[in-house]
Structure formats: structure tokens, C-alpha cells
Amino acid sequence: MRLTIFGSGYVGLVTGACFAEAGNNVLCVDIDQHKVDMLNSGKSPIFEPGLEALLQKNLAAKRISFTTDAAAGVKHGLFQFIAVGTPPDEDGSADLKYVLAVAESIGKEMQEYRIVVTKSTVPVGTADKVRAKIETTLSARGARFEFDVVSNPEFLKEGAAIGDFMKPDRIVVGTDNPRTGELLKALYDPFTRNHGRMILMDVRSSELTKYAANAMLATKISFMNELANLAERVGADIENVRLGIGSDPRIGYHFIYPGCGYGGSCFPKDVQALARSASDYSFDAEVLKAVESVNKRQKHLLFDKISKYFDGKLAGKTIALWGLAFKPNTDDMREAPSRELMESLWAAGANVRAYDPVASHETGRIYSGRKDLVLVEHALDALTGADALAIVTEWQEFRSPDFEQIKSTLREPVIFDGRNLYDPAFVKQFGLSYYAIGRGDSVAARPVERRRRASDR
Numbered sequence: 305m306r307l308t309i310f311g312s313g314y315v316g317l318v319t320g321a322c323f324a325e326a327g328n329n330v331l332c333v334d335i336d337q338h339k340v341d342m343l344n345s346g347k348s349p350i351f352e353p354g355l356e357a358l359l360q361k362n363l364a365a366k367r368i369s370f371t372t373d374a375a376a377g378v379k380h381g382l383f384q385f386i387a388v389g390t391p392p393d394e395d396g397s398a399d400l401k402y403v404l405a406v407a408e409s410i411g412k413e414m415q416e417y418r419i420v421v422t423k424s425t426v427p428v429g430t431a432d433k434v435r436a437k438i439e440t441t442l443s444a445r446g447a448r449f450e451f452d453v454v455s456n457p458e459f460l461k462e463g464a465a466i467g468d469f470m471k472p473d474r475i476v477v478g479t480d481n482p483r484t485g486e487l488l489k490a491l492y493d494p495f496t497r498n499h500g501r502m503i504l505m506d507v508r509s510s511e512l513t514k515y516a517a518n519a520m521l522a523t524k525i526s527f528m529n530e531l532a533n534l535a536e537r538v539g540a541d542i543e544n545v546r547l548g549i550g551s552d553p554r555i556g557y558h559f560i561y562p563g564c565g566y567g568g569s570c571f572p573k574d575v576q577a578l579a580r581s582a583s584d585y586s587f588d589a590e591v592l593k594a595v596e597s598v599n600k601r602q603k604h605l606l607f608d609k610i611s612k613y614f615d616g617k618l619a620g621k622t623i624a625l626w627g628l629a630f631k632p633n634t635d636d637m638r639e640a641p642s643r644e645l646m647e648s649l650w651a652a653g654a655n656v657r658a659y660d661p662v663a664s665h666e667t668g669r670i671y672s673g674r675k676d677l678v679l680v681e682h683a684l685d686a687l688t689g690a691d692a693l694a695i696v697t698e699w700q701e702f703r704s705p706d707f708e709q710i711k712s713t714l715r716e717p718v719i720f721d722g723r724n725l726y727d728p729a730f731v732k733q734f735g736l737s738y739y740a741i742g743r744g745d746s747v748a749a750r751p752v753e754r755r756r757r758a759s760d761r
């Protein structure tokens with residue numbers, strides 16, 4: 305089938321490459337000329353395992369290409385996918401200007417029947433806005449063509465996006481037109497061969513389903529972080545609690561890892577946008593607001609622990625950071641907890657030496673020219689001249705480090721672990737102090753202990 309995808313970011317590019325891999329003829333449209341040139345030369349602008357190889361294979365087979373020409377895009381595909389960004393507006397609601405700009409292009413250029421498929425995460429009612437925008441643009445031209453607007457939210461996870469797209473848990477399609485539903489079914493058939501995974505519903509329920517999924521996952525994380533903070537105060541170990549509750553199949557082990565907060569391009573903005581949508585309907589979404597505020601507090605926790613450990617005297621100190629990306633296997637730095645930590649450390653006068661297997665380049669781009677940030681190429685290099693180590697992203701390579709070397713290199717033998725990667729008793733055997741999240745070792749008590757020990761001497 306011939307398809308056009310507007311937006312060549314995480315979602316658009318993965319969608320395009322995977323549909324091309326299934327044998328479709330895909331034209332991707334983006335407004336960023338540099339990105340389009342890179343993609344046509346076979347280079348992926350983002351780090352996503354397997355994506356670049358898939359891109360190159362399908363470019364060579366001439367099943368995918370990239371352009372900035374919206375008119376060519378509208379002409380190309382029966383399916384017109386919208387996969388552009390929906391960033392938060394100033395009031396927290398989803399900003400639909402990119403989505404509606406695509407709708408306008410479609411209305412301007414359409415010459416025959418088109419199926420407009422919204423893959424971007426958009427608030428309930430957006431399909432109506434897309435339809436209205438296309439209709440007014442068509443009538444401004446004095447043209448009349450039939451078209452359908454379908455909601456098809458995307459559930460892929462960055463870092464595992466190709467696998468998620470190729471073998472989806474479910475494909476949600478919202479449409480009021482059964483014939484369009486059948487066409488979408490045919491398009492997705494190669495990805496659902498062993499059993500049907502398409503869930504057809506009305507458009508509004510489909511739009512809400514995406515927000516509901518992300519809000520539920522964010523809620524699990526914030527709930528666990530809330531309990532971790534309590535565990536720290538009452539002398540319990542949240543990791544034991546996690547195992548104790550995860551074994552209940554009604555709860556499950558997924559998304560109950562305590563840590564230094566969630567980030568990324570989706571959870572923070574989607575929870576916020578859903579709460580905002582609720583208030584537009586005069587409904588106070590209390591759980592959603594709590595999920596967001598617990599996360600904001602959690603993203604500050606590592607800094608608070610470090611600051612308390614050093615009695616608030618961070619000026620001139622150097623903190624080594626392991627992990628910058630908002631989660632492993634991506635170079636995405638949007639809303640990453642590392643940013644909150646680095647910015648707080650800098651505001652307190654500290655320097656940062658940071659290592660990430662793939663996100664250093666993106667970090668250097670965001671914070672270019674900062675003298676208080678050094679990006680290094682190996683994890684152990686980050687420790688040189690550092691007063692403490694903070695772990696922010698749970699990359700696999702941080703799971704079994706050389707603790708003796710960490711101890712001998714750091715000026716002060718202390719690890720602040722925002723991802724609970726290690727067994728506290730094991731780390732302490734190496735003479736390292738170890739502060740994790742919710743593991744009974746409240747740093748609040750720590751400066752007092754240190755002062756007491758200093759006066760004992």
C-alpha cells in the first residue's frame with residue numbers, strides 16, 4: 305500500500321521504516337531539511353536499536369524515502385499518517401499546532417479520497433478539529449473530496465520501538481466508518497498474523513486510551529516512589545516491598561521500580577495534558593495532579609541527598625554522573641531526570657563529569673559551552689577528580705562495576721544511586737557509602753552522623 309507519514313521523529317520514523325519493511329511504499333514528510341537529508345543518506349538522527357539498519361535496507365529497496373514537500377506527501381499515500389509532535393502548551397494542554405498544520409496541508413493539496421490517521425498523542429476531540437481544518441481548507445479552495453479521520457495512537461517504547469511496532473501488544477483504531485476499519489486492518493495484518501490484536505472502537509475512546517495507558521504507567525511509578533520515600537523514613541527496604549507486591553498477579557512486576565522520577569517525551573506531558581483536559585470539562589483529576597507533583601519532587605531527590613551529604617556545601621565540588629538519557633537504550637534527553645540533577649548541581653556551584661553510552665552528544669548539544677560540564681567517553685573516566693558518583697540511568701553496563709576502582713578513584717567514597725542497581729550490603733563491603741532510593745538509609749540522618757563522627761575524632 306502507499307502511505308505518507310508526516311513527522312520523522314521517534315514515532316514517524318519507526319512507523320515508516322516498519323511499514324516499509326512489510327513491503328509498503330512509504331513517503332515520509334518532515335519540515336526539517338537537515339533531518340530529511342540525513343535520512344535519505346541512510347543516517348538516523350536518533351539512537352534506536354535496529355532502526356538505522358532497517359532504514360538503510362528499505363532505502364536500498366526503494367520502499368521508503370523522505371521529503372520536505374508536503375504536496376508530494378498528500379499526493380502519494382491513500383493513508384496520511386500524522387506523527388508530528390504534540391508538546392505541552394503554556395497551560396499544560398497539548399499544543400496541536402503541528403497536527404493542525406498537517407491537516408491544513410492535506411486540505412490544501414488533496415485531489416482524491418484520503419484516510420487521515422492520527423498517530424500523535426492528542427486530546428479527545430482532536431479528530432473533530434482535524435476534520436474541521438481539512439473541511440475549511442477544502443472549501444476555501446472550492447473543492448470537495450471525501451476523506452476519513454481515524455485515531456490510531458502509538459504505544460511503542462523508545463529503546464524497544466522496532467520490536468514493539470513489529471510485534472505489538474495491541475493496535476488501537478478509533479473510527480466511525482467500518483470500511484476504513486477494514487482498510488486499517490489490512491494494513492496492520494502483517495504485524496498481527498498469529499492472532500488478531502486490533503481493537504476497534506469509536507474515535508474518542510481511542511484518543512483517550514493512549515492517555516489512559518500513559519497515565520496508568522506514570523501512576524504506578526509515582527505510587528512506588530511515594531512508598532519508597534515512606535520506606536526510607538520507617539526503616540524499610542522498598543526493594544523487598546517491590547518483590548513482595550509484584551508477586552501478586554493483580555499488581556505485577558512491571559513499572560513498580562522506585563527511582564529518581566520518570567522523564568521522556570511522553571509521561572510528563574501526557575499526564576499534564578490529561579489533567580488539563582479534565583479541567584476543561586470542569587473535572588478535577590486529583591490522582592493525575594498527585595502523580596505529577598510526586599514525580600516533580602522525586603526528580604529533585606538525588607540532588608537533595610547529595611546536598612545533605614555535603615552539608616549543603618557543593619560549591620567547587622565535582623559530581624560524577626552515570627547516565628544522562630531519560631532511560632536506557634535511547635539518546636532522548638527530553639525531561640530526563642539527569643537534567644534536573646545537573647541544573648540543580650550547577651545552581652549550587654558544583655561541576656559535573658558525565659558519562660552516557662549514547663546520549664553525550666545530545667547533552668553536549670543542549671548544554672553547549674558550559675564550563676561546569678565535562679562529558680567523558682568511559683564510565684570510569686567520569687570518576688577522575690570527582691567527589692561523589694550519582695547514577696541516574698540504569699544502563700546495563702553500570703550493573704556490575706569495579707567497586708574497588710570506584711572507591712580508589714573518588715575523592716569521597718560515596719555513591720548516590722537513583723536506580724537501585726546494587727545490593728547495599730555488597731557495596732558497603734568495599735568501603736563505599738551507598739545511598740539509594742527507599743532503602744532504609746535516610747540521608748536526612750546522615751549529616752548529623754557525620755558531624756558526630758567528626759567530633760568523636
Ligand SMILES: NC(=O)c1ccc[n+]([C@@H]2O[C@H](COP(=O)([O-])OP(=O)(O)OC[C@H]3O[C@@H](n4cnc5c(N)ncnc54)[C@H](O)[C@@H]3O)[C@@H](O)[C@H]2O)c1
Pocket residue numbers: 310311312313314315316333334335336339387388389390402405406423424425426458459460461462569570
Ligand atoms: N516518542 C515516543 O516514545 C512516543 C510514543 C508514542 C507516542 N508518541 C507521540 O507521537 C507524537 C510524535 O512524537 P515523537 O517523539 O516522534 O516526536 P519528535 O519530536 O521526535 O518528532 C516530530 C517530528 O515532526 C516534525 N514536524 C513538525 N511539524 C511538521 C509538519 N507540519 N510536517 C511534517 N513534519 C513535521 C518535526 O520536525 C519532527 O521531526 C507525539 O504526539 C508523541 O506524544 C511518542
